[in-house]
Amino acid sequence: MADENNSTVVEHHPLQPFLPEGAWLLMLGSFPPSQQRWSMDFFYPNFINDMWRIFGLLFFNDKDHFVDTENKRFKKEQLVEFLTRKGVALYDTASAVRRTTGTASDKDLEIVTPTDLDTLLHHLPHCTTVVTTGEKATTVFTSHFGCAMPKVGESAEFLFEGRKIKLFRMPSSSRAYPMKLEKKAEQYKKVLIANNNNIQKKTKGHMTIIGIAGGTGSGKTTVVKKIVEALPPHYVSVVPLDSYYNDTSHMTEEERHAINFDHPDAFDWKLLIKQVNQLRKGEAIEQPTYSYILCNRLSETVHVEPKPVIIIEGIMTLLNKKLRDMMDLKIFVDADSDERLIRNIQRDIVERGRDVKTVVDRYLDVLKPMHEQFIEPTKRYADIIIPQGGENKKGIEMVCKYIERLML
Numbered sequence: 001m002a003d004e005n006n007s008t009v010v011e012h013h014p015l016q017p018f019l020p021e022g023a024w025l026l027m028l029g030s031f032p033p034s035q036q037r038w039s040m041d042f043f044y045p046n047f048i049n050d051m052w053r054i055f056g057l058l059f060f061n062d063k064d065h066f067v068d069t070e071n072k073r074f075k076k077e078q079l080v081e082f083l084t085r086k087g088v089a090l091y092d093t094a095s096a097v098r099r100t101t102g103t104a105s106d107k108d109l110e111i112v113t114p115t116d117l118d119t120l121l122h123h124l125p126h127c128t129t130v131v132t133t134g135e136k137a138t139t140v141f142t143s144h145f146g147c148a149m150p151k152v153g154e155s156a157e158f159l160f161e162g163r164k165i166k167l168f169r170m171p172s173s174s175r176a177y178p179m180k181l182e183k184k185a186e187q188y189k190k191v192l193i194a195n196n197n198n199i200q201k202k203t204k205g206h207m208t209i210i211g212i213a214g215g216t217g218s219g220k221t222t223v224v225k226k227i228v229e230a231l232p233p234h235y236v237s238v239v240p241l242d243s244y245y246n247d248t249s250h251m252t253e254e255e256r257h258a259i260n261f262d263h264p265d266a267f268d269w270k271l272l273i274k275q276v277n278q279l280r281k282g283e284a285i286e287q288p289t290y291s292y293i294l295c296n297r298l299s300e301t302v303h304v305e306p307k308p309v310i311i312i313e314g315i316m317t318l319l320n321k322k323l324r325d326m327m328d329l330k331i332f333v334d335a336d337s338d339e340r341l342i343r344n345i346q347r348d349i350v351e352r353g354r355d356v357k358t359v360v361d362r363y364l365d366v367l368k369p370m371h372e373q374f375i376e377p378t379k380r381y382a383d384i385i386i387p388q389g390g391e392n393k394k395g396i397e398m399v400c401k402y403i404e405r406l407m408l
Helices: 051-060 076-086 117-122 135-145 181-205 220-230 253-257 269-280 337-352 356-381 393-406
Strands: 025-029 088-092 094-099 109-114 129-133 155-160 163-170 208-214 236-240 285-291 296-304 309-313 329-333 384-386
Touching: 025 135, 051 076, 051 181, 076 088, 109 135, 117 135, 129 135, 129 181, 135 155, 135 163, 163 181, 208 220, 208 356, 220 236, 220 309, 220 329, 220 393, 236 269, 269 285, 269 309, 329 356, 329 393, 337 356, 384 393
Parallel strands: 025 088, 025 129, 129 163, 208 309, 208 329, 236 309, 329 384
Antiparallel strands: 094 109, 155 163, 285 296
16 A cells, blocks of 8 residues: 555555445445555444444444444445345545545545446446446536535435436545534435335335245245245245244143144134235234244244335245235145155254154155145146246246236
């Protein structure tokens, strides 16, 4: 890295763009400070910069949530996981600069090579919002796209590759910027709340409920994953049927292990239907969790928000008529019995602590007859059947396109 006092030396951006799959928001600064000011090898690394304190305050009501106070650094791994989950991409508007003085201030940066913003946005097909953090970043961005330069805290729209994108100009996260941390957080909140409101409006306007059924090991999880990836980020909530096994707290351990989990009576249909109805009404739910090792429901729950698309996934998702009648689209994922057996062996040994003999015996004594009696017959209720399970890429692609049309 160059001496920050040497104004003749060109510094090239030391980081690769952070572009999580499905990101809806791109945050752009100007350029990182010189590396002697870094507390981590990630964006906004200066320990006295307010950015990650803003995020901590905004999402966790704790400005130090992402701060390792003792070691005077930020918690990079926690930040990466959080930003990936939230769909937030990061980079800067300059790829190469000269520093005219030894400070980290934007006003002392001479941009040698601007970032290729077109390529950056092209790699973010779900991006609907851009945030610029500071005057220099905003100037570079608006000059490139020829859009109006908004005031701090305000926004402007522009077109890119046929899609409307909203640009928000946010206050600089530098401590030198004359605004208190809490006031900065209020400005940044506008961007995130705007996206949440957009999703909520779409949810209230129409919710698409999709049921995905199929035998154990047929590839249902792969199909669900592909659908989630194909749709806009944060538009899908998944409700696994496996989370709704009956509460067996009143049973002995021996009785629990004797339960046939592939029989319809093993499921708490009443709770599942109640919670799907809550999601339809726009209400969040506390989804139960289940342990296959303990054969019982756990005390922990998963908070699930209503989204424009709700996917109910499980072996008998199409069996219950009340549940089936709620669905806009019913899918059956089909696979050969030998393929399902192999997948069952691989999964149950690794994830559920079972040995090969136990898995094979269970398949022959329980899974196969239950599949033939309860699961295979529900194929007739399906609007779409996907043969070859999760390996049928063309079939999954066609389903994704159909779902996208349902959402229009």
